[in-house]
Amino acid sequence: MKCCMHVVDSDGPITSFTNTSWEKFRSSVFLWKGLNCRESAVAEDAVQTFQLEESQDPTPVPNGIGYHRRCYQHFTNVTKIRRAQMREEKAVLFNNAVTEGKLLQAAEKNDDHTILLHIKDEDCVALGVQYHRSCYREYTRKKTTKVEEPTFDVSYKMFCERIIRQRLINNQEVMKMEQLQKIFTVMATSIEGLDASDYSEVKLKSRLRRDFHQLVFQTLKRCPSQLVFAESPTETETPMDTTQPSPAAEQPSQSGETTPSNSATEEKTVDLHTTPEETRTLYTAALLLKTLLSDAPPPQDVSVNEGLTVVPLELFNLVSWVIGASEEPTLEHTVNIPDDLHLKVLSVCQDIAYLASRDQKQSVCPWHLEDENLHVTLRTKPS
Template sequence: MCTQSQHLFIYPFIYFSFMCCRDEAMFDASYKLFCERIIRQRLLVNNEVLRMGQLRKAFIDMVKANEGVDASNYRQDLLKKRLAQDFPQLAFHMPTKRNVCELVFAETLSKDALVDMLPDPSGTETTQSSELSQTDSDNETGRTKCQTTHEDTRTLYTAALFLKRLLSDTPGMSCPWPPTSENVNVTESQTVVPIGLYNLLSWIIGSTEEPTLDHYVNIDDDVHLKVLSVCQDIVYLASKGRKQTPKSLALGLTVRHLTGSSRIVSLLNRLGHCASWDTVLSLDTSLAQLTLVEVSHHS
């Protein structure tokens, strides 16, 4: 026979169990429709990856549309429990980030497919249910939108580290000071640019689809000059101006001779296009001295 103190514990437990069973059985018609349209079609057939927050929102909106009842108090854990019982082929994954909602997908989904189908990590959990009930054609349109996945981030970051190492290992101009016209030209410019950097920019702008790092890819001459120019800017910027390039010296010297303006040279330097005014002035002086030495030798 139960004592009064035992009743205090048993009655709340019975009441809680009753409410859970009642909540699970609520909105049965909407739940069946939700399972057919969202779970079976989107998750099991289309192999999509959705968040629990999205599924709960879709279910609440479906109840509102079909039964005219506000189900906003329906708990997410109850919906998950019903889905886990009715669809053992579903997998539930909780990301390590606390602000990212639990992911739901078919357990047969491969890792590669899972990465490709991951929702936008910056997306909110309040995605409208209308997005979940779109037609297949709408789904295809949505998938073609540019969304960055974790795998994209890892790929880009790995590529950046690879290029950073290449730039660090690039010696820069190896000619003695001052460099002359033999050292400041297009041919010499290519020697200070890593193959990986040059080819990457060529791929980015669509000038070639040749996947190689064994040699500089072959692109049109006018595009070649532009890519080489941008690459030299990156080499100069990555070294914080310590590694001069044929472009940084030639452009600075040319602007000085054409305008004589230190302000213009300094502006171009701040934009990363040429050497500083002091470096340009030092180069001009050294070239003048070299010319005098050569003239005196000939005389």
Template sequence: MCTQSQHLFIYPFIYFSFMCCRDEAMFDASYKLFCERIIRQRLLVNNEVLRMGQLRQAFIDMVKANEGVDASNYRQDLLKKRLAQDFPQLAFHMPTKRNVCELVFAETLSKDALVDMLPDPSGTETTQSSELSQTDSDNETGRTKCQTTHEDTRTLYTAALFLKRLLSDTPGMSCPWPPTSENVNVTESQTVVPIGLYNLLSWIIGSTEEPTLDHYVNIDDDVHLKVLSVCQDIVYLASKGRKQTPKSLALGLTVRHLTGSSRIVSLLNRLGHCASWDTVLSLDTSLAQLTLVEVSHHS
């Protein structure tokens, strides 16, 4: 026989168990609808990744819409318990960041797919339950956008690494110092520009749709000069000014002769368009000395 003190100890647990059972049985109609639309369709069929906070809010809104009852006090842990019992194929993952809500997804989801389908990593619950209750077509569109974003990031990053390697392998100008007019022209400019970089910029600006890396794509002459100019700036920038290009030398030398201003040349250099004032001055001096030598040989 239980004593009074034992009753006082047991009754709270009986009451708690009763309340838990009652809460789990509450909103049964809305819960079944919630499981069909959100859990089965979104998580198990579409293989999406959602947060527990999103699921709880979606359930609360569904109860409000279908039963006209405010279920805002319905605890998240109770919903998780019901889902874990009814859907053993679900996985629950708590991120290391404390401000990020627990993630829910199908346990069969691969790691690569899981990364693609991860919600906004900011940690804020920006996705409202109304978004979870959209039509299947809207859901599919949103899911595709998320996948495309991650795929685009990987594609662009891979392309950047590929171009970085090309730029690193580009030898730059191979002519002896000082380069003369035979070395500083449009034809020679193309030799310091990797095919991949030139073709990529041509594709970006829509000048061609020829998908090849076997040769420089054919584009209009006026556009060719502009693309070649930008490519040389990238070559110069990627080498931190160690690899000179026909443009960096010719433009700097031309501006020096036209203006005689070291400030203008330095400004263009800081913008990545031409060589430094010291390099331009050295080139001008070397060309003058070369001219004197050639004159003395002819005389």
């Protein structure tokens, strides 16, 4: 016996047909027939050899034939048959000279001799040349050459050295991403003579994230640009050894008595130097207040009650905390402070709001509240 549907390159035992397997093979033959594939050639040969007809009536199994199990599984696989039929359905004929001309132009442009050999100086419509729509569309579409954008490598290297390493990392400065992008644009123009105005903040930020893992990009509420700063390395503080007295702690007198030195009686000086984290916190708070003031209505001559609606809540509470008028840490409402400080704090806040809006044209000075005894905070104190 031999395999009558040998479509898989494999050897193995030949299995005899049963009535069921034979009918399934026979129905698969007519599904494969007419397609442009290897299985179709096997189907055409089976029709000629076994005199098969497309009928509903079962036919007897011919003698001396069988099948490899893998060949049978492949040939009768309905999914494979459907896929082959779908591929054939997508193949269409050239029906006009326009499609033929585009194919010829694409083949000549690509110097594709495998295509030119069949279609050059030929009538594809008359020859019945077929194509898949997706293949034709991909082959004939105009391929645009992607223009490589400049990377400003020289300027970027100098930018990282002068700005990122020196100012952000070494000096622990805090800068806005918008400010960094402007600096980079200026450096690219001055160093390489290139216009980097189209080099977006997103690209620069992605590049900085890749090269400097210690950089932090902090997004602030109501602030359009991110803050950029470097994480400060953890410093291990060396504890002071207090077991040994300082040389000047005790000074023996001529009579043998010890007298405390002046340094022992002096009040200890408090170290007021802020850490980078505290600096960033203060700067972040200032930017937040700046944004709030920019969104607030311009200051005008208002009464005390109206002044509370003009001054941002965050600013009023901050000033109250700074002068020690309140210890209530909340931004849900205006903190309660003594009446004798209320007008003064409100006046300070209005002065700050006026300075923040100094670029706007003001017809009158905004800090005159309805209290003739209120000291105007921007006046100089008389000597």
